[in-house]
Amino acid sequence: MTVSNTAIHSDPDTRTADDQPPPVAFAFPRHTWKEIAYLLTNLLAALIGFVYVSFTIFLGAGLSVTVIGVPFLALALAGARLIGKSERARARALLGVRVDEPSPLNGGRRDEGVFAWVWASLRDPVAWRTVLYCFIRMPWGVVTFSVMSVGLFVLWPVLPYIARGLANADRAMVRGLLSPSDELERRIAELESDRGVVVDTAAADLRRIERDLHDGAQARLVALAMDLGLAKEKLLEDPDAAAVMVEEAHGEIKIALQELRDLARGIHPAVLTDRGLDAALSSIASRCTAPVKVSVELAERPAAAIEGIAYFTVSELLQNVSKHAQARSAAVDVWQSDDRLLIQVSDDGRGGAQLDGGTGLAGLSERLGAVDGLLVLDSPVGGPTTITVEIPWRARTEAQGR
Structure with missing residues (x-):
C-alpha cells in the first residue's frame, strides 16, 4: 500500500528514527565530537546574538518615540529571524536537531505595503522568541565553553557524558524557542507551500483551455466564417455550389459545438x-x-x-x-x-x-x-x-x- 506521503531519512550519525542522538560511548565517535564542537562554539554564537539583540532591540525601543524608531525596531526583529535561522542550521548540522522552518513573515506576501510589513514584524512571535533565545544563550554559552575547555584537559574519561547532558539542554532550547510556535504555525508553512501547487495547476489549466480554444473551436469557426463568405458570393452565380458549401458549413458548426461542449465539460460540466x-x-x-x-x-x-x-x-x-x-x-x-x-x-x-x-x-x-x-x-x-x-x-x- 502506498500513501502519498514521503519519509525523510537523516544522517545516521546525527539522529535515530525518533530524533534522538546515538548512545554515548567512552570512545569519542563522530557524534560526540560534533556535540563538543557545538558546545565550544556556543560562546561565540551567543556573544554575536546577545550583542545584536541588546544593541538593536534596545536602540529601536529607545527611538520608538521618533519617526525612525518603529521601522528600525521592525528591521531589528527581521534580523533576529535570520539569527534564528542560522542557529537552527548549526543545531541541525552538529546536534542532529530537525525542527521545521517557521512560515514566512506575513505569509510571504510583499504586495501589502511597508506599513503592513512593519506591523507584522512587530507582532512576529518567531522573532521575539529568537530575541529571548539570544538573551538566555549568553550565560549558557559561557557555561558550556568553560566546561568543555576544562573537560578536554581534566575530565577526558567522562567528557562524552558531560557533553551529552549539556547538548541535550541545547536541543531542548532549540526545540522550545526556535521551532514553529505550534501546530498552526506548521500548518501555515505547509499551506504556503501548497499554494504554489494550486497556482501552477490553475495556470496550466488556463493554458490548456487557451490552447484548445485556439487550435480547436476558434480555428474551426474562422474557417467556417470564410466558407460562409464564399458561399454568399456564389449564391447568385452558382446556387448549387453555394448550397453545398452551406451544407458543409452546417457540419462544421456541429463539430465546433461538440468541441465547445467537450471543453466546457473539462471546466465544469x-x-x-x-x-x-x-x-x-x-x-x-x-x-x-x-x-x-x-x-x-x-x-x-x-x-x-x-x-x-x-x-x-x-x-x-x-x-x-x-x-x-x-x-x-x-x-x-x-x-x-x-x-x-x-x-x-x-x-x-x-x-x-x-x-x-x-x-x-x-x-x-x-x-x-x-x-x-x-x-x-x-x-x-x-x-x-x-x-x-x-x-x-x-x-x-x-x-x-x-
Missing part, C-alpha cells in the same frame, strides 16, 4: 451543477472502456468546489483505468464519513500501479494534498487496484443550492 455527483459520475463511467458500477451515498450535496474536485479526481482515475489497467470491470464508491468525503475507485485489471509510474497519480496526489486531501494506492502486481481518496467535506450552502 453542466450535469454536475444541475444534477450532482451521482449523475455526473455516471456520465464519466459511461465513457470508460470497462463497465463501471457507480455508487454515491450522500445525504446532502457537498459544496460546489468539493463536487468539482471529486468529479475531476474520478475522471482522471477512470481515464487511467481505460488507458493502463486492462480491466474487465471497475467500481466507483462515494460516501461521507464525519468531515471527509471519501472516494474509492477500484478495478480488476493487471495492477502494479505506482505513484511515480507515469500514470499521472503523482500529480493528482500533489493537487489533492494542496487542498488538504489524501490519496492512498493499493495496487499489487496482478491486481486488483484500489485507490482511496479523502477530501475535506464542506456542505453546500443554501445560496449554492439555488
Whole structure:
C-alpha cells in the first residue's frame, strides 16, 4: 500500500528514527565530537546574538518615540529571524536537531505595503522568541565553553557524558524557542507551500483551455466564417455550389459545438451543477472502456468546489483505468464519513500501479494534498487496484443550492 506521503531519512550519525542522538560511548565517535564542537562554539554564537539583540532591540525601543524608531525596531526583529535561522542550521548540522522552518513573515506576501510589513514584524512571535533565545544563550554559552575547555584537559574519561547532558539542554532550547510556535504555525508553512501547487495547476489549466480554444473551436469557426463568405458570393452565380458549401458549413458548426461542449465539460460540466455527483459520475463511467458500477451515498450535496474536485479526481482515475489497467470491470464508491468525503475507485485489471509510474497519480496526489486531501494506492502486481481518496467535506450552502 502506498500513501502519498514521503519519509525523510537523516544522517545516521546525527539522529535515530525518533530524533534522538546515538548512545554515548567512552570512545569519542563522530557524534560526540560534533556535540563538543557545538558546545565550544556556543560562546561565540551567543556573544554575536546577545550583542545584536541588546544593541538593536534596545536602540529601536529607545527611538520608538521618533519617526525612525518603529521601522528600525521592525528591521531589528527581521534580523533576529535570520539569527534564528542560522542557529537552527548549526543545531541541525552538529546536534542532529530537525525542527521545521517557521512560515514566512506575513505569509510571504510583499504586495501589502511597508506599513503592513512593519506591523507584522512587530507582532512576529518567531522573532521575539529568537530575541529571548539570544538573551538566555549568553550565560549558557559561557557555561558550556568553560566546561568543555576544562573537560578536554581534566575530565577526558567522562567528557562524552558531560557533553551529552549539556547538548541535550541545547536541543531542548532549540526545540522550545526556535521551532514553529505550534501546530498552526506548521500548518501555515505547509499551506504556503501548497499554494504554489494550486497556482501552477490553475495556470496550466488556463493554458490548456487557451490552447484548445485556439487550435480547436476558434480555428474551426474562422474557417467556417470564410466558407460562409464564399458561399454568399456564389449564391447568385452558382446556387448549387453555394448550397453545398452551406451544407458543409452546417457540419462544421456541429463539430465546433461538440468541441465547445467537450471543453466546457473539462471546466465544469453542466450535469454536475444541475444534477450532482451521482449523475455526473455516471456520465464519466459511461465513457470508460470497462463497465463501471457507480455508487454515491450522500445525504446532502457537498459544496460546489468539493463536487468539482471529486468529479475531476474520478475522471482522471477512470481515464487511467481505460488507458493502463486492462480491466474487465471497475467500481466507483462515494460516501461521507464525519468531515471527509471519501472516494474509492477500484478495478480488476493487471495492477502494479505506482505513484511515480507515469500514470499521472503523482500529480493528482500533489493537487489533492494542496487542498488538504489524501490519496492512498493499493495496487499489487496482478491486481486488483484500489485507490482511496479523502477530501475535506464542506456542505453546500443554501445560496449554492439555488
